[in-house]
Amino acid sequence: MxxxxxxxxxxxxGAAPAPGLSAPLRGLWWAAKGNWDQAHKIVQDDEGREAAWVHAYLHRVEGDLGNAGYWYRQAGQVAAKDSLEAEWQRIVATLLGSKT
Structure with a gap:
């Protein structure tokens, strides 16, 4: 768990995300595994703000900053300016309610 x-x-x-993870965390899991398409598929169908944040991150990874900006606004987040790795870690920590 x-x-x-x-x-x-x-x-x-592992070969798959742990059972019970939210859609945004599953998306981040697949993104970390290098499967952008699977990550995007998961979060694009979730209308929550957390999924929108991950969606923004994914479009930032893709290099589509205009689309990323839209999703940051949907998430109520300021567009990230730090490294992709730092943002990924920050989103994970926030979604899991921890600082590390």
Whole structure:
């Protein structure tokens, strides 16, 4: 069971996301595994703000900053300016309710 960011990161050694993860966390899991299409498919059908944040991150990864900006606004987030890795870690920590 994934309960914090270190557990989530450790779960990346597996073949699939841990059971019970939210759609946004599953999207981040697939993004970390290099499967942008699977990650995008998961979050594009979720209308929540957390999914919109992950959606924004994914379009930033893709290099589509205009589309990313739209999704940051939908998420109520300021567009990220730091590294993709730092943003990924920040989203994971926030969604899991931890700081590490």
């Amino acid at each position: 994934v309960v914090n960011a270190p557990d989530f990161i450790a779960s990346l050694d």
